[in-house]
Amino acid sequence: MLWALWAAFWLLMIGVSIEDQLRNPLTRWWEPVLSEGSSALVSTGWMWLAVRVRGRYARYLDKPMIWFGSYLRWLPLVFITWITAVYAIRHGVYAAVGRTYEHSGWGFVVVYESLKLTYFTGLWLGILFGIDSYGQWQLQWRRLLQTQKALAEAQLAQLQGQLRPHFLFNALNTVSALMHTDVARADRLVAALGDLLRISLRSNEHEMTPLAEELRALELYADIMLERFRDRVTLDWQIDQALLDIPVPALLLQPLLENVFKHGVEPTVAHVRVIVSVGRESGSLEIVVSNSGSMLAPEHRDGVGFRNCRERLSIIYGNTASMLVRNEGDGVAARVLIPLMDTIQ
């Protein structure tokens, strides 16, 4: 693209000067060709060098002053080498055919050619800048589209994770079982499921919600799970009522209770006691979800739910919040510590 323009430009220049020569009988046909040809040859050398470093200067494309400056600082060297080389060629060729190359005095030549070179260098740097900027813009646009696609995929995956088909189908089956024996309870369960889905769909990663609301969502989830696993689980809430207005990240706690059911309740036939407690612990809000009767496997690794919780905490609170899962007593406890704003200030 650039080189095609370059070639077209010089063909045009040579063409124009030949045209000019035809009207001027004092000059020979090859004189304008030599004149423009020597200019083209030396200019092409410099253009070639400029193109070689375009990759190195590409990172300055969004700072045009620096980009142009990076090229223009070579301009004095261009003047000297260009004038020396071009006039050497012309004098050489004229001498070879036994003639003398006549031109104005050297002072005038240097000033005149330098001005001309500045003008053309500016023109071609402008073209180079345009081509490179367009290329970079296209590249960035493609990257942006790719990033957006990946983000959309991640969000979709998260949404699907939130809907948790296994949970949903089992809950529906429980409703379908209860309908035949206890319509009022089946009705309550459908309402709880509806509320829970509404909350899941409404919330996003960055949303904060009062602790009371978060616990309400957790209660909806617990109601459904307790109906499914009735006779096998008891759930106790130990809540410090004074802390209910504190904002916490929305749907932070549900993955913790999900893990209790997945790893503490579902794989065992024994009765399990689950405790959700909220309290104040040395300047922090402490939320603990614990269950009796099962231990972490020795090679335990945090699952997606825990990792996601921890990431969200670190995005919102930096390293002032924490989440820890470990064996405590005869069971497993997940402990979340969130800094209390009033104690920080």
Add this chain to the structure above:
Amino acid sequence: MIRAVIADDEAPAREKLERWVAEQPDMTVVGSAEDGLSAAQCIEQLRPDVAFLDVQMPTLSGLQAAAQLEPSSAPLIVFVTAFDEHAVKAFDLNAVDYLLKPYDLDRFKRTVQRVRERLHAHESGATAVAIGRARAPSCERLLVPDGERLQLIDAASVEWLQADDNYVHVHTASRTYLLRRTLQDLLSQLGEQRFVRIHKSTAVNLGSIGSLTPLFKGDYEIHLHNGRTLRLSRRYREALFARMGQ
């Protein structure tokens, strides 16, 4: 009457199935279980015509429980599951029946009708057992009778197996269990990696072999780590040597 066993760890789901089975004029619920191990035990003791097994259960999954059954005498099995694309794919629509939760009475009646037809055609649950074995890692654990109960033992702890008509003596370091299975079927369940046949009626855990002593006519004596000596028939010699890497 069609005798049914029902296994689901979630009480509401179990009660729904129990009620619907009991409502069928030609069916009766003979037992129900809340986990896979008791389900297998129910099936062994009660010998029902059909078993409804939830896939996700404690102790043993429905598939693992099915995998432990003896194919020719296994009841027809209907797998019940909430959402398990992979399991459903494995169920191959015609090979075995399954119910997807939540299901309605019409769907349940279709399943029951299919069960009736298969019982009429004297089909067994062999396909369901085969699917269970293919789907669940059944070769690591073995269900054995322990008095009135069944218990799970580690396949690695079994030193050798001895056929006795339609029974197999399962020898571990501490004791011997008697299983109403054929040696061939037990070996197919336990897999080829660990056990190898050394005689028409004997198979041995490769890990318990201590040394070999040649006898006449190509037979060998196998000395186990526990001191016991078994006879290696020359018919099985090549296969054993190949497995031992000689």
